[in-house]
Amino acid sequence: MRFFSDNAAPVHPAVFAAMAASNTLDTAYDGDAQSRSLDARFSDLFETAVKAFWLPSGTSANSLALAALCPPYGSIVCHRDAHIQNDECGAPEFYTHGAKLLLADGAGAKLTPETIRAVTDAIADDVHRVQPHAVSITNATEYGLVYTPSEVAAIGDLARTKGWSLHMDGARFANAVAHLGCTPADLTWRAGVDVLSFGFIKNGGMSAEALIFFRPELAAGFPERRKRAGLLASKGRYLAAQIIALLDDGLWIENGRAANAGARMLADAAGDRLVHPVEANEVFLRVTPDEAASLRALGFDFYDWAPGEVRLVVAWDRSAADIRPLAEAIAALS
Amino acid sequence: MRFFSDNAAPVHPAVFAAMAASNTLDTAYDGDAQSRSLDARFSDLFETAVKAFWLPSGTSANSLALAALCPPYGSIVCHRDAHIQNDECGAPEFYTHGAKLLLADGAGAKLTPETIRAVTDAIADDVHRVQPHAVSITNATEYGLVYTPSEVAAIGDLARTKGWSLHMDGARFANAVAHLGCTPADLTWRAGVDVLSFGFIKNGGMSAEALIFFRPELAAGFPERRKRAGLLASKGRYLAAQIIALLDDGLWIENGRAANAGARMLADAAGDRLVHPVEANEVFLRVTPDEAASLRALGFDFYDWAPGEVRLVVAWDRSAADIRPLAEAIAALS
């Protein structure tokens, strides 16, 4: 039983069905009806007029967001454990043409206005230093914590004061919203978010993420950048279909809830082995190498995060029955 | 009935079935068995050891090929009507970090050693001029013509003499091989091709192209560039599955033959309306605006290529019964 990554999970049957239903002759690129419906679908969801686009990966969504928010000679503040810093092989630098990431601290990979300012206040306002133009936060974070609307808003306020933009990497946005029970609007543009990478692939999709611009003027240049990067799929209708299938009937939030619930079961079993509070679908445990080996001997697979620490990720498709044996095994360790 | 673009065609059922069969928990990115089998599958097909990778688009395949062959301060010779010059919004410039395309002539969008040298011989060998590092040819070409192995080899010989590399944009490689009846090896590495963009999407695939390095050392840096561009799909097994489904039992060449046969039917009906010889699946016709309107009134859809000229593309899924009405309508024009 694999708890390695939500990227390893299968595609939701409804997503497959939607792709199959789209398998007819249609217009190429993003000229099909489904692609053209995305603005409206996401404007509904977010209760405001947005520009929404599909992209084939979270990395490309994040990078094109940052390219829209930061010139080549600027910088973007992010957490030092952020995906954009550590897991994208320099994609932000590629897409922004060499902007710099400024690394800030914060428990559980969460930034705060204070940790952001600890980095930016030290930067003299002159041409020799790379000046900040944007902040990027991840919700849920790389450690499975969730920014609340008011925590986002505190950062949004700082950004607005400073003249910076705010990006949210929502590879696990569904898990964050599911945890909070808030509206998508409250967690994003009402809290100052300008652009959201809205993840679907980890949450039952196959190859489609969405990029949401809450200030439509920021999308100027996006279509060209997407095309120029080879990201404008020639059969884009299959990407749009995936997203729409997950939006329909709130399947996206249902999947997020399911994954969170599984992680909760593991967290409850883990007690004080937890490295971080469990708010989304990731569980970080303190285990000895022998304990890790004993879990693996039982057939459970997971990622060695750091010495004495492992990461378990629960995907949308894990039932309580799937998870119970692992929860029991963890409880039995102590 | 649409004859607009092979990008508008549906996905082959076998490709869908292969994706569905892959819809289980598996390893993320390209660590799955199918992705790892691509080197072997393409080495078999090409009768030599190759490095093979999936990519989500032809534009990204072409651009990453060029980035492997040309430094930022170099240039690439291509036809002035090449897709990389006219239809990719500057993707080669983005991926190569600013290399220049040198535009050469040739009937039917085919380069020859002579047309290449007409451009490159004029370039002084000094630091002020951007020096050529590679040639890129498209087979079948943008006008549906096919380079023979010996025509490719003539360009390959020139490239080797000059120290340049040779890329083939094979978005319609299947149509070219189907037309020629040669082996894939004869049309590529045996004729001096270093890297091939092997197209599957126009030929029954959904979202997977392959990039084939015939000199494995050229693939150094490719994995990083693919990741850094957000092109390393987190659920890569679905891309690999598409390619493998099309390789199995020669489905790729069968689809190419089918599309070519349909174009042949149209060509035979068109007589001296043909702008170019029809060798692959594209048909360019001289028609007046009234004639074009009359065809459209019959329910046929196609692209206005130039004043007095339209383009018809036949996809893999068009049966003789689908095409006959259009052929008859064309024949009836005169």
Place this chain on the structure above:
Amino acid sequence: MRFFSDNAAPVHPAVFAAMAASNTLDTAYDGDAQSRSLDARFSDLFETAVKAFWLPSGTSANSLALAALCPPYGSIVCHRDAHIQNDECGAPEFYTHGAKLLLADGAGAKLTPETIRAVTDAIADDVHRVQPHAVSITNATEYGLVYTPSEVAAIGDLARTKGWSLHMDGARFANAVAHLGCTPADLTWRAGVDVLSFGFIKNGGMSAEALIFFRPELAAGFPERRKRAGLLASKGRYLAAQIIALLDDGLWIENGRAANAGARMLADAAGDRLVHPVEANEVFLRVTPDEAASLRALGFDFYDWAPGEVRLVVAWDRSAADIRPLAEAIAALS
């Protein structure tokens, strides 16, 4: 006697004297009084408020101008014989992060609205094509011809209509103004020029060119781009001093006139050997290899431009006495 290039000429004594007079302890970078005076000096010269900056080379001035006018995914129309296309090793592509140059025709390396439109009208307004954002003209041109204010204005009008910006490469701006006898304002912003690379190095300077923004808002980001390219000299006062020395008492236009007068002497001697009308300080002659050899045997040095064609450049420091022997030798050829 060398007539090879105006880059080979010495530095004007007044420029040297100005650098020597600046050789005291002062503020680094461009914080010194001379650098800070450039806006005012050029605003006076151009009779409008401009932003003006020094740069160490014409290539960097041109490239930073283009980076200010064109996004990475855009294109710039220039003559196919333009310096930015053929003599800068891809600097525009480097500084713009991969914009494309669109090559247009025109006698004597001069663009016209018609030759520009011959290129741009063929570009479909979609995301697949690289869209034009700017035009760049060279005055005096690479062949020593001069655009008049009305010729520039015709291009400026087209640019404004299309929403493009207009750059003038004025590496030999002094020669153009000297030929026309117009004001600098008439030849630039009054005719629609947005940014001017104002050359001083070929005209008696050592290592300083000026970049002039006629719409100050276009200079946003310029200081960062200049710094980031390593072009913000730490002892910038010596660059500013050169420019100011050439502006003082109109030395720049005096030098331009002197060079033009020398070229005129050669042109008058050359008769129908002239390939192009001589309007600035460059003379292109039709000579046989034997004739070229005979001139060289007399001690004259020059550049072989093309088969049967040589280029002679007259620098600011060539006196009539210097030039007369060459004029006589040319006249004696026939």
Place this chain on the structure above:
Amino acid sequence: MRFFSDNAAPVHPAVFAAMAASNTLDTAYDGDAQSRSLDARFSDLFETAVKAFWLPSGTSANSLALAALCPPYGSIVCHRDAHIQNDECGAPEFYTHGAKLLLADGAGAKLTPETIRAVTDAIADDVHRVQPHAVSITNATEYGLVYTPSEVAAIGDLARTKGWSLHMDGARFANAVAHLGCTPADLTWRAGVDVLSFGFIKNGGMSAEALIFFRPELAAGFPERRKRAGLLASKGRYLAAQIIALLDDGLWIENGRAANAGARMLADAAGDRLVHPVEANEVFLRVTPDEAASLRALGFDFYDWAPGEVRLVVAWDRSAADIRPLAEAIAALS
């Protein structure tokens, strides 16, 4: 009396004289005899065959060095207080096309093998992380400390073991060599340095630095990158002349010694106010705002480095008589 920056110092009279002596008609770019002599001059100085080039700034020298050592998808380890990180507006990212700087610690801005490994050992060797390709050290450092040959060699050994290259930013290389009394060879290639930015501008030059490749094959591509960045001065002989004037009779090391001696006088006066040991020409002092004000009231100018800390830089031209009043004023503070 300014102790603000060695960039604010004047140009050495011998350097001016050399430029004046070069003020004749000569070959453009780097075709002149002086430019062509640089390989030989620096090969002599470094006792090995090197490739040496002039550049107009330290930032461009550093950046072109890094571009030669690191691909766009790689990273370079440097100190978190390094000039390339904090004072060049992202020039390394611009020239490398988006490589990442990895920031390591170390007292006095000096890296050690241990502080480097503390950063790099945490980087998994996979395609998601940006892999290190080079280390860049600054000698003398941003805080005026000097790496000894054995300290450099320890880093050089680590680099060789890991397959990384080693760059030395020698903006104050003269001060480092003057302090150590070693040979330039011992401090560079014999200790594993692959490329050196050899500073002249802070040390009596005007606008010329040198970039020295100790492994000539690393210089492949450098001429094109220099040209493409607009850094190939059209009148390069004046840059070469500056460097040669400073190399002649060891003027460079004499100037370095003079500056160091001045800093030593200040250090001796400062006692336990010193923030860092004084080994080169920079002095960092702990002073209260009142003390700083009192020094400034006496006519001394300097840089506020941090709260309670100021930086004094002694340039090559400060005599003991110039410095004594400041030394006495500092001593009198306590």
